[in-house]
Amino acid sequence: MTPQARTITELLAAAGAQRFLEAPLTQDLGLSEGLPFPFLALVGQSEMKLALLLSLINPNVDGVLLIGNRGTGKSTAVRSLIDLLPDVDRSLCTYGCLPEDIETGGIDEVCPDCARKYGEGESLVYRDPVQLIELPLNSRLEDVIGGLNSRSGAHHRHRLNRGILARADRNLLYIDEVNMLDDQIVDAILDAAAQGAYTIRRGTLAATYRSRFVLIGSMNPEEGRLRPQILDRFGLRVLVSGLKGKQQRLEAYRRTIAYRANPRQVVRDYAEATARVREELQSAREAVTKLRITKAAERYGLDLINEMGIESLRAEITLFEAARARAAADGRTVAATKDIRAVASIAIRLRRSEFMDDFFKAQGKEQRRLQRVLKQSAPVKKKPARS
Numbered sequence: 001m002t003p004q005a006r007t008i009t010e011l012l013a014a015a016g017a018q019r020f021l022e023a024p025l026t027q028d029l030g031l032s033e034g035l036p037f038p039f040l041a042l043v044g045q046s047e048m049k050l051a052l053l054l055s056l057i058n059p060n061v062d063g064v065l066l067i068g069n070r071g072t073g074k075s076t077a078v079r080s081l082i083d084l085l086p087d088v089d090r091s092l093c094t095y096g097c098l099p100e101d102i103e104t105g106g107i108d109e110v111c112p113d114c115a116r117k118y119g120e121g122e123s124l125v126y127r128d129p130v131q132l133i134e135l136p137l138n139s140r141l142e143d144v145i146g147g148l149n150s151r152s153g154a155h156h157r158h159r160l161n162r163g164i165l166a167r168a169d170r171n172l173l174y175i176d177e178v179n180m181l182d183d184q185i186v187d188a189i190l191d192a193a194a195q196g197a198y199t200i201r202r203g204t205l206a207a208t209y210r211s212r213f214v215l216i217g218s219m220n221p222e223e224g225r226l227r228p229q230i231l232d233r234f235g236l237r238v239l240v241s242g243l244k245g246k247q248q249r250l251e252a253y254r255r256t257i258a259y260r261a262n263p264r265q266v267v268r269d270y271a272e273a274t275a276r277v278r279e280e281l282q283s284a285r286e287a288v289t290k291l292r293i294t295k296a297a298e299r300y301g302l303d304l305i306n307e308m309g310i311e312s313l314r315a316e317i318t319l320f321e322a323a324r325a326r327a328a329a330d331g332r333t334v335a336a337t338k339d340i341r342a343v344a345s346i347a348i349r350l351r352r353s354e355f356m357d358d359f360f361k362a363q364g365k366e367q368r369r370l371q372r373v374l375k376q377s378a379p380v381k382k383k384p385a386r387s
């Protein structure tokens with residue numbers, strides 16, 4: 001590692017070059033479970049790493065979908081983010097009141113207790129790292145949105161339980177094999193993602209939970225296709241293929257073996273670089289809210305989208321927000337055309353639907369015919385009489 005390395009992109013490049021040739025292959029007798037492979041030790045896959053980091057810097061990129069075969073390291077990469085997750089503000093109140101509610105909607109937007117605290121200059125929030133919440137494939141709808149806690153105690157009192165979507169608030173929600181998910185659950189997730197909150201009703205009980213999360217999905221297209229609605233919900237799309245080249249594969253093999261033999265050592269080897277990247281991510285996350293994008297970069301981005309014939313407005317949201325996140329990662333205050341170019345593939349691909357193309361073509365034919373019929377059947381206009 002060069003001690004001068006500053007930006008995340010520099011740190012990533014430096015960590016990627018770290019060699020494992022001399023990794024000690026001692027047997028580690030401790031428990032390795034829950035000790036994720038360091039993100040910085042992942043070999044290659046620069047698109048996947050970039051997309052994941054951009055989604056941590058700027059939640060407005062609207063999540064990441066990783067598409068690829070089994071064994072290409074998709075879930076390893078997602079789980080390895082744990083040590084990099086930045087801090088966020090979380091509400092101290094059971095109703096989830098936040099200072100930003102007051103800033104956007106006035107003092108009546110929070111509960112009386114929080115209104116009083118705010119007035120007295122007390123904090124409504126505490127700092128806590130973003131968590132990685134994994135949605136298990138066998139989850140039931142009740143686990144996802146929450147439900148009645150029917151553990152009948154002495155008083156047979158019922159309560160509502162928070163579901164996974166409520167726990168995912170201000171966190172990362174990771175769904176492996178997202179294409180295999182039950183339709184009902186997909187709909188619940190999409191609704192919550194669109195609203196940033198959801199309400200559950202059971203009999204006379206009702207509760208509304210905040211649910212603003214960064215959605216990360218991974219899938220193997222061999223195992224089933226993804227519904228277009230859910231594909232559209234993922235901002236960045238990464239095609240993850242196996243490592244190319246003997247050197248990279250050999251290096252990946254060495255790191256995996258070193259990690260299996262002694263995970264703690266590998267994590268220790270990367271601890272310092274990991275801590276620095278985490279710090280950089282935190283400041284990039286704060287800087288991105290004030291970061292500008294140049295007019296030229298905006299024009300260039302819109303031209304790309306137009307050239308590619310993309311209809312969905314989500315394309316430019318993701319493209320511009322990802323460009324801003326990249327500039328922040330690079331320690332700049334303005335996003336430029338080069339940032340658009342760097343994120344264009346992951347922001348723009350898989351946005352065109354063949355079905356819609358065919359549909360519009362067929363509609364075009366019908367429209368032309370309709371115009372012809374309308375013209376032929378037009379009532380003859382009388383010329384106004386000259387005076």
Ligand SMILES: [Zn+2]
Pocket residue numbers: 093094095096097110111112113114
């Ligand atoms: Zn409150």
